[in-house]
Amino acid sequence: MTDKEYHILFNKSPREAQDTLFEEYFSYVYTIVFNKLRSCAVKEDIEECVSDVFADVFEYFDNISEGESNIKEFISTVAIRKAINMFHSLSSRNGRTFSLEESGADSITDSENIADNAERADLRRTLLRLVEELGEPDSSIIIQKYYYGMKSNEIAKNVSLAPAAVRVRCSRAIKKLKDKLIDVNITLKEAEL
Amino acid sequence: MKNSSKEIDFGIMENADIKELASLSEKVQPVSDDEKKKILEMSRKKYDIRKKDNSELHEEYVSGSEPYRPRTLWKVLSAAAACTVLIGGIAGSVYLMKDRTPNNKNEHSSSASEPASLGEEGSIFDAVSWDRMRCTPFPDYAMIYEIPEDIAQKTGEALKSGQWNEMPDDTKLDISPVSLFIYNQGTPFRLDMYLIGEDYTSEGWLENSDFYIMFDNGEMKKLFKGDNTAKKAFELIYTLDIYSNNYIEVEEPFDDMIHKVWDYTETYESVPHMSYSADEVDLTSYDMTDTEGIVGRMLNNFHYCDKISGELIAPDSITSFQFDISADTGFWTQEPFHVNIISNDIMDENWYEIGEPYLSSNGYRSNINYLFEGKALYSNTDSALYGEEFPGNTNMSGLRNYKFDRDSCYFKADEFIEYNKDKTTLSEDDFEKKYKNSTIYNTLIRNDCVYKGAPFSALSQLCSIDISSMKVEDGKTYMGRECLLLRADIPDRYKAPLTYSQESYSDGVHDETGDFIYNPMSLVDYTEMLVDKETGVVLKQLFLNENGEAVFATGYSEIAFNENAKPLPDTEFTHPY
Numbered sequence: 033m034t035d036k037e038y039h040i041l042f043n044k045s046p047r048e049a050q051d052t053l054f055e056e057y058f059s060y061v062y063t064i065v066f067n068k069l070r071s072c073a074v075k076e077d078i079e080e081c082v083s084d085v086f087a088d089v090f091e092y093f094d095n096i097s098e099g100e101s102n103i104k105e106f107i108s109t110v111a112i113r114k115a116i117n118m119f120h121s122l123s124s125r126n127g128r129t130f131s132l133e134e135s136g137a138d139s140i141t142d143s144e145n146i147a148d149n150a151e152r153a154d155l156r157r158t159l160l161r162l163v164e165e166l167g168e169p170d171s172s173i174i175i176q177k178y179y180y181g182m183k184s185n186e187i188a189k190n191v192s193l194a195p196a197a198v199r200v201r202c203s204r205a206i207k208k209l210k211d212k213l214i215d216v217n218i219t220l221k222e223a224e225l
Numbered sequence: 226m227k228n229s230s231k232e233i234d235f236g237i238m239e240n241a242d243i244k245e246l247a248s249l250s251e252k253v254q255p256v257s258d259d260e261k262k263k264i265l266e267m268s269r270k271k272y273d274i275r276k277k278d279n280s281e282l283h284e285e286y287v288s289g290s291e292p293y294r295p296r297t298l299w300k301v302l303s304a305a306a307a308c309t310v311l312i313g314g315i316a317g318s319v320y321l322m323k324d325r326t327p328n329n330k331n332e333h334s335s336s337a338s339e340p341a342s343l344g345e346e347g348s349i350f351d352a353v354s355w356d357r358m359r360c361t362p363f364p365d366y367a368m369i370y371e372i373p374e375d376i377a378q379k380t381g382e383a384l385k386s387g388q389w390n391e392m393p394d395d396t397k398l399d400i401s402p403v404s405l406f407i408y409n410q411g412t413p414f415r416l417d418m419y420l421i422g423e424d425y426t427s428e429g430w431l432e433n434s435d436f437y438i439m440f441d442n443g444e445m446k447k448l449f450k451g452d453n454t455a456k457k458a459f460e461l462i463y464t465l466d467i468y469s470n471n472y473i474e475v476e477e478p479f480d481d482m483i484h485k486v487w488d489y490t491e492t493y494e495s496v497p498h499m500s501y502s503a504d505e506v507d508l509t510s511y512d513m514t515d516t517e518g519i520v521g522r523m524l525n526n527f528h529y530c531d532k533i534s535g536e537l538i539a540p541d542s543i544t545s546f547q548f549d550i551s552a553d554t555g556f557w558t559q560e561p562f563h564v565n566i567i568s569n570d571i572m573d574e575n576w577y578e579i580g581e582p583y584l585s586s587n588g589y590r591s592n593i594n595y596l597f598e599g600k601a602l603y604s605n606t607d608s609a610l611y612g613e614e615f616p617g618n619t620n621m622s623g624l625r626n627y628k629f630d631r632d633s634c635y636f637k638a639d640e641f642i643e644y645n646k647d648k649t650t651l652s653e654d655d656f657e658k659k660y661k662n663s664t665i666y667n668t669l670i671r672n673d674c675v676y677k678g679a680p681f682s683a684l685s686q687l688c689s690i691d692i693s694s695m696k697v698e699d700g701k702t703y704m705g706r707e708c709l710l711l712r713a714d715i716p717d718r719y720k721a722p723l724t725y726s727q728e729s730y731s732d733g734v735h736d737e738t739g740d741f742i743y744n745p746m747s748l749v750d751y752t753e754m755l756v757d758k759e760t761g762v763v764l765k766q767l768f769l770n771e772n773g774e775a776v777f778a779t780g781y782s783e784i785a786f787n788e789n790a791k792p793l794p795d796t797e798f799t800h801p802y
Contacts, residue, residue, distance in 0.1 A: 087271035
C-alpha cells in the first residue's frame, strides 16, 4: 500500500482507510514492538505501544499531502521509535540505565559486538529455518506459544484447531524442534519453554 | 562435544533485523482476533483525542517518557519470570541426574592419544595454587559457590596426583559438567568435570565410570581423561554439601566466567543446612477422618517424603531418578529408598488435561514453579494456581526459605477447599475475575512430570476434582498399606477431551488434523484415589468413565516411607479392588 492509495481510500471513507491500513500492517507493527519490548514489558504495555503507533500513523497521514512514499518503511520507523521510547521508560522505571548512543532510533539492535551479533543472527536464522521446517500449523503454533507466549486456547482460535489439539501438536512439535536443533549442535533451553 | 554446543531459547529472537521481523509477521498472527480488535479501538480512541488537541501529538512523539502503568496480573507473571534463573539451574540438575543413569551410559572409546602429564613437572597443574576455588553444579548458573579451602586443597591434590590422558577434541560428552573455577593467584582457570557411565551413587561407580576434565584458561582449552586417583577430585566435590557454603551471584551474560567469577568479592551466606522429618510439621489435626482432615494431609503429604527415588516407566523410556530433599545437597543421595512410579502409557499431553488447574499463567515469559524446599523439579506455567485465599510466596528468597522453614510450606485445608469450591462452582469468567489479581501460588505440581513430581503433593489430584462430591471408603489396602478410597467427580472442564484409552496414545489423535478422535472410553467422568492413611500420599489413581471403566491410571510399583523399610515387591499394575 502506498500513501497515495491510502489517501484515495481515505477520501472515500477515513474509517475504511484506517481499517485497511491497520489490517495490512498490524502484524508487522506488533512484531516489531513485541521484539523490542519482550524482555521488559507486559502484554498490555505492548498493546498500548502498538495502538500508539497506529494513532500516530493515522494522525500523520491526516496532515500530509499524498505522495509515493513507502508506507511500510514509515510505519516501521514509527514502530521502532515508539518501542524504543517505551523500552527506555519501562527500563528506567525498573532501574536500568542506558547510554545516549543506545537511543539510536533507527536501529533496534543493542550495541553488542559485531561477532556476537553475527553469531546470534546465525542462530536466529537456524532457529527460524528449523521452526519453518516443522510445517504448518506446527511452526505457527510454536512461534505463538514460545515466542509470543500465547495461551493454547488463543492459538487454537488463530489456527482453527481445538485447544487440546494445539497442546498435542505443540508438545510434539517442540520435541521435534529440539531434536532438529540437537542435530546442529544447539540446545533449546528448557527453562524458557 | 558439549562445550561447543550452543544453548538458545526463543529470546534469541530479540533484536532480530527488520527483514526477519517482516518475514515473521507475515507468517504468524501474534495475537487473537479479539485482541487485535481491541488494539484497533485503542488506536482510534487515541487518534480521536489527538485530533481534538493536536499539540499532544508532538509531546507524545518526542518525549519518549511514557508513564508506567503497573498491572497486577502481569507483575505477578514478571515476578515468576524472574525465577527462571533458579529454575533453569534446577531443571539442569534433573538432566544431570538423568544423564548419569545407566540407561544413558555413554560408551566412550578409551583410545586416548598422547598421555599428558597434567600432574607432572612442567604440566598445567604444576605450581597451581588451589586455595581459592569456586564451583557451580550447572553451566550458565548465576550462583557460584565457594569451596572451603581444605576441600579445595584436597581436590587440587587429587587432580594433581591423577594420571591424565589428553583426549581428541571431538570426544562426545553428553552430560552437563560440574564446573570448578580456580583463582590460582590471579591466573585463573576453569575445570569442567564430567563423570560418565555408572552413576556416582552406585557401588561400582569408581570402576565403571569415566572421568574427564576440560581445562580452560581462556587461551587454551583441552580435554583430559583421568584415572581412578583423579576421580577422588570428583568425589570430594560431589559429596560436598555445596549449598551450605557462601556463594556469589554472577550477573548475566555468563561469558568469560573464568575471570568474571573472581570479579565478585561480596559473598552471600547460605542458611545453615538443616534436615527435616515430618515430625517437625504438626499434621495431627489433619487426621484423615473427615474431608478437611483428608485434604489437609494430602496437601501436606510431601512432609513425609524426605528422600525419593524411582523409575519412571514410560512407553518409550525408563528414567531413573533420586531426590534427597532432607539433605538437599543438590546432588543425589547415596542411600536412596525406592518409590517406583509406574506409568501406564502416560503422555504429557494427557496429564496436562487433567493436571491443569483452570486459571493458568501459561504464556508471556512466565516460567515457573513446582517448587519444593526451594527446588524445582520442573518448571512450566501451566499448572500454576492463583489465589489470595490460598497463600503462597512468589519471590525467590521466599521460595528458598521453604528449604529452611518447613512450616512456611504448610497448606491449610480449609482455604484450599474454599478455593476448590470456587473453581468448581464459579463460571469461567467469574473465576478469572476473582483470581485475576491474586497472588500467584507456587504449586508442587507440574504438567508433564507427573512421574517426577507425583510423590510431592496431592495438589494436582485435588485440583482436578470437585472436593464437595468426594465420597470416602475406609478399610482398603494397597501394597500392604492401609488406605482410604476417595471417589470424586471430575468437573466438566476436565472431563473431555481426554484421550486415555486402552489404545496407544497415537490412536487418540487424528494423524492429519491433530484433533482428538473421540472414544467413549476416553471420557473421564470421575476418579478414584487410594490414599495412604498415614501420609496422605496418593498411591494409585484411576480415571473412570461413566460406565465405571478405568481408562487411565497411575500409581507406584514400590513404596516405602522410611529408610529402614524394605521396598515392597513389584506389584502388577491391575485394578486393586
